[in-house]
Amino acid sequence: xxxxxxxxxxxxxxxxxxxxxxxxxxxxxxxxxxxxxxxxxxxxxxxxxxxxxxxxxxxxxxxxxxxxxxxxxxxxxxxxxxxxxxxxxxxxxxxxxxxxxxxxxxxxxxxxxxxxxxxxxxxxxxxxxxxxxxxxxxxxxxxxxxxxxxxxxxxxxxxxxxxxxxxxxxxxxxxxxxxxxxxxxxxxxxxxxxxxxxxxxxxxxxxxxxxxxxxxxxxxxxxxxxxxxxxxxxxxxxxxxxxxxxxxxxxxxxxxxxxxxxxxxxxxxxxxxxxxxxxxxxxxxxxxxxxxxxxxxxxxxxxxx
Amino acid sequence: xxxxxxxxxxxxxxxxxxxxxxxxxxxxxxxxxxxxxxxxxxxxxxxxxxxxxxxxxxxxxxxxxxxxxxxxxxxxxxxxxxxxxxxxxxxxxxxxxxxxxxxxxxxxxxxxxxxxxxxxxxxxxxxxxxxxxxxxxxxxxxxxxxxxxxxxxxxxxxxxxxxxxxxxxxxxxxxxxxxxxxxxxxxxxxxxxxxxxxxxxxxxxxxxxxxxxxxxxxxxxxxxxxxxxxxxxxxxxxxxxxxxxxxxxxxxxxxxxxxxxxxxxxxxxxxxxxxxxxxxxxxxxxxxxxxxxxxxxxxxxxxxxxxxxxxxxxxxxxxxxxxxxxxxxxxxx
Numbered sequence: 001x002x003x004x005x006x007x008x009x010x011x012x013x014x015x016x017x018x019x020x021x022x023x024x025x026x027x028x029x030x031x032x033x034x035x036x037x038x039x040x041x042x043x044x045x046x047x048x049x050x051x052x053x054x055x056x057x058x059x060x061x062x063x064x065x066x067x068x069x070x071x072x073x074x075x076x077x078x079x080x081x082x083x084x085x086x087x088x089x090x091x092x093x094x095x096x097x098x099x100x101x102x103x104x105x106x107x108x109x110x111x112x113x114x115x116x117x118x119x120x121x122x123x124x125x126x127x128x129x130x131x132x133x134x135x136x137x138x139x140x141x142x143x144x145x146x147x148x149x150x151x152x153x154x155x156x157x158x159x160x161x162x163x164x165x166x167x168x169x170x171x172x173x174x175x176x177x178x179x180x181x182x183x184x185x186x187x188x189x190x191x192x193x194x195x196x197x198x199x200x201x202x203x204x205x206x207x208x209x210x211x212x213x214x215x216x217x218x219x220x221x222x223x224x225x226x227x228x229x230x231x232x233x234x235x236x237x238x239x240x241x242x243x244x245x246x247x248x249x250x251x252x253x254x255x256x257x258x259x260x261x262x263x264x265x266x267x268x269x270x271x272x273x274x275x276x277x278x279x280x281x282x283x284x285x286x287x288x289x290x291x292x293x294x295x296x297x298x299x300x301x302x303x304x305x
Numbered sequence: 306x307x308x309x310x311x312x313x314x315x316x317x318x319x320x321x322x323x324x325x326x327x328x329x330x331x332x333x334x335x336x337x338x339x340x341x342x343x344x345x346x347x348x349x350x351x352x353x354x355x356x357x358x359x360x361x362x363x364x365x366x367x368x369x370x371x372x373x374x375x376x377x378x379x380x381x382x383x384x385x386x387x388x389x390x391x392x393x394x395x396x397x398x399x400x401x402x403x404x405x406x407x408x409x410x411x412x413x414x415x416x417x418x419x420x421x422x423x424x425x426x427x428x429x430x431x432x433x434x435x436x437x438x439x440x441x442x443x444x445x446x447x448x449x450x451x452x453x454x455x456x457x458x459x460x461x462x463x464x465x466x467x468x469x470x471x472x473x474x475x476x477x478x479x480x481x482x483x484x485x486x487x488x489x490x491x492x493x494x495x496x497x498x499x500x501x502x503x504x505x506x507x508x509x510x511x512x513x514x515x516x517x518x519x520x521x522x523x524x525x526x527x528x529x530x531x532x533x534x535x536x537x538x539x540x541x542x543x544x545x546x547x548x549x550x551x552x553x554x555x556x557x558x559x560x561x562x563x564x565x566x567x568x569x570x571x572x573x574x575x576x577x578x579x580x581x582x583x584x585x586x587x588x589x590x591x592x593x594x595x596x597x598x599x600x601x602x603x604x605x606x607x608x609x610x611x612x613x614x615x616x617x618x619x620x621x622x623x624x625x626x627x628x629x630x631x632x633x634x635x636x637x638x
Contacts, residue, residue, distance in 0.1 A: 208373050
C-alpha cells in the first residue's frame with residue numbers, strides 16, 4: 001500500500017509539470033494579447049513597449065521559466081486586464097463553482113448508484129425499463145435546456161425555488177440538479193451493468209448457498225465488487241462537472257469560475273487563464289489520486305500487487 | 306457401502322418425486338425441459354452420485370433442491386421433501402434459513418467461489434453468524450477448528466488472508482470447511498473436483514470421504530466423472546436429457562450396466578477396458594434438443610441397439626432387482 005501510494009504521488013508530480021507546460025503554451029496559442037490592449041492606431045514602437053512591459057519580448061523558454069519561478073513562490077502573475085493578482089481573482093470565484101460541482105456530484109453519484117442497483121435487481125421488469133428510459137433521457141437532454149425548463153417549472157410556474165443567484169441552499173437546488181442529471185444517468189448505467197455482471201458470478205451463488213440474506217449479498221458483496229468501474233467513471237465525471245459548469249452558471253447566473261474563465265480566454269489574459277486552469281487541474285489531479293487510493297481500499301488485489 | 310444405504314426406503318432424508326424444471330429459452334417461445342420427471346431418494350448417511358454429460362439436467366436438479374434456480378427456470382411439477390418437510394412449499398425466508406445450515410453446497414470452481422474482496426475469515430464466518438448467531442472468540446476458535454479439520458495449518462494466518470493469496474486446492478478445502486460449518490444434514494457437491502489438479506483431486510475426495518465418515522452426513526455428488534462416483538458413492542443415478550435412465554448401487558453399475566448410455570459412458574472412462582495408449586472413446590452424436598424431445602427414448606438417436614419401438618415409445622422404468630432400475634426397452638434381454 002505504501003509503495004502504491006508513493007508510485008501514485010510520483011505520477012502526480014509528473015502530471016502537474018505536464019499541465020504547466022500545456023497551460024502555458026495553450027494560453028499563448030489563443031493569440032497575441034498586445035493587439036487587444038493597445039489602441040487601434042498604435043505604432044509598432046508602442047506595441048513593442050507593451051510587449052516589453054509584459055515580458056513577452058523574451059524567448060518563450062525564459063517566459064516559461066519565470067512562470068515556474070513565480071509558481072514556486074506562490075506567485076501566479078497579475079491579470080493583464082484587471083491588474084490584480086490572478087490567483088486572487090480565481091479564488092474569489094472558485095468556492096461557488098466547487099460548491100455547485102460537489103453538490104451535483106454527491107447527489108448524482110449516490111442516486112445514480114442506488115438507481116443502478118435497483119435497476120439491476122429488477123432486471124427485465126417495468127421498473128428497470130423506466131429507470132433505463134430515464135437514463136437515456138438524462139444523457140440526451142442538453143444542460144441549458146434542462147436548466148431553462150427547470151426554471152420555468154419550479155421557479156416561474158410553481159414558485160418553489162429562486163430563478164437565479166447564489167444566496168441560501170434554495171439557490172443551489174436547481175443548478176445542482178441540472179448539472180447532475182447527466183452524471184447521474186451515466187453512473188446509473190455503469191452501476192447497472194457492473195452489478196449484472198457481478199450478480200452472475202460463482203461467489204454470489206456461493207453466498208446464496210450459505211444462506212446469506214439478499215440485502216447483505218447486494219450491498220456488502222455485489223456492490224463493492226461492482227464499484228471499481230463506477231468509481232473510475234465518477235472521477236472522470238467530477239472533472240467534467242468542475243470544468244463544465246460554465247453553461248449552468250450562465251443559465252442560473254451562478255457567480256462561479258466559468259464566466260471569469262470565458263472572459264479571460266477572450267481577453268487573452270494569459271496569467272488569469274494559467275491560474276484558473278492550473279487550479280482546476282490541481283484539484284482534479286488530487287481527486288484522481290484519492291480515487292486511485294480508494295481502488296486500493298476497495299480491492300485487496302490492487303493493494304497487494 | 307455404508308449400512309445406512311441398506312435401509313434407504315425407511316430412512317430417506319431427501320425424497321424427490323416427479324421433479325420437472327422448465328427453462329424459458331432466449332426468445333421465450335420454446336420451453337426447454339431441463340429436468341423431466343426425476344425421482345430419487347437419499348438416505349441419512351448415504352452418498353449418491355448423479356452422473357451424466359453436461360446439459361443433462363444434473364446441476365438443475367441440484368439447484369432445484371436449494372431452490373436457487375436461474376431466473377429463467379421454474380419448477381413446474383413434482384415434490385421435494387427434506388427431513389420430512391416439503392421444500393417446494395417453503396417461503397424464500399424459510400429456504401434461506403435452511404441453506405448453509407441444513408443443506409450445504411460446494412460449487413465447481415473454488416478459485417471463483419469466494420468473494421475476492423473479503424478475508425477468508427469473514428467469508429467463513431457468515432453462515433455461523435447468520436445461522437448460529439456466533440461471534441467473538443467463540444466464532445474465532447470455531448473457524449480455526451474448522452480449518453484444522455480440513456488439514457490447513459496455521460489457521461490464524463489463513464483466516465486473515467484473501468482468496469487470491471491461496472491455491473485452488475486450499476480454497477476448495479476452505480469452501481468445504483465453510484459448507485460443513487453449521488453441521489448440515491445434506492451436502493451437495495457440484496463437480497467438486499473438476500477444476501482441481503489431479504493430485505489435489507484425490508486429496509479432496511479423501512477429505513470428503515473423511516468428513517462423511519466422521520459426521521454421518523448425506524452427500525449428493527453431481528459429476529460427469531465415473532471415477533469420482535466410484536471413489537465415494539454408495540449409489541449412482543445416471544441422467545440423460547433430463548431423466549434418470551438408470552440407477553443402481555455403485556458396484557452394480559460398474560459390473561452390470563444395463564442402459565446402453567451407461568455402458569457407453571463407462572467405456573469412455575480412461576483405463577477401463579482399453580489398453581493404455583489408445584484414444585479416449587467418446588459417444589457418437591449429440592444429446593437431443595431439450596425443447597423438442599423425441600416421442601420415444603431420448604437416447605434412441607445415439608443408441609447402437611435402438612429398434613423401431615425405441616423411436617416411437619418412451620420406455621417405462623424397469624425394475625431389475627430391488628435396487629436397480631433402468632429406462633430401456635431392451636435392458637431385460
